[in-house]
Amino acid sequence: MNPRCRELLKRCSAYLEGDMESACCKEMEEHLKSCPRCRAMLTEVKWTIELCHKTPAAEVPPEVSAAMHARLREERQALKAAEAG
Ligand SMILES: [Zn+2]
Numbered sequence: 001m002n003p004r005c006r007e008l009l010k011r012c013s014a015y016l017e018g019d020m021e022s023a024c025c026k027e028m029e030e031h032l033k034s035c036p037r038c039r040a041m042l043t044e045v046k047w048t049i050e051l052c053h054k055t056p057a058a059e060v061p062p063e064v065s066a067a068m069h070a071r072l073r074e075e076r077q078a079l080k081a082a083e084a085g
Helices: 005-017 026-034 036-054 060-083
Strands: none
Touching: 005 026, 005 060, 026 036, 026 060, 036 060
């Protein structure tokens, strides 16, 4: 794996843990411009987090909520696996 992709994946993990500061930086944005793979991964991660955070819990049927959280868990694990290389 490209070392820059590995670095970006670590930041993705931070993003998933709620640490937006360390996830958003210029270097990462630059890398995303040239790396479709990381771009797709981050888009997916962002989409899942936004869905989890923006949808009022009361409006989410329990099975949908469970599915979203399962999805987040999967992404976390996928990122950790990718970091491990
Ligand atoms: Zn990359």
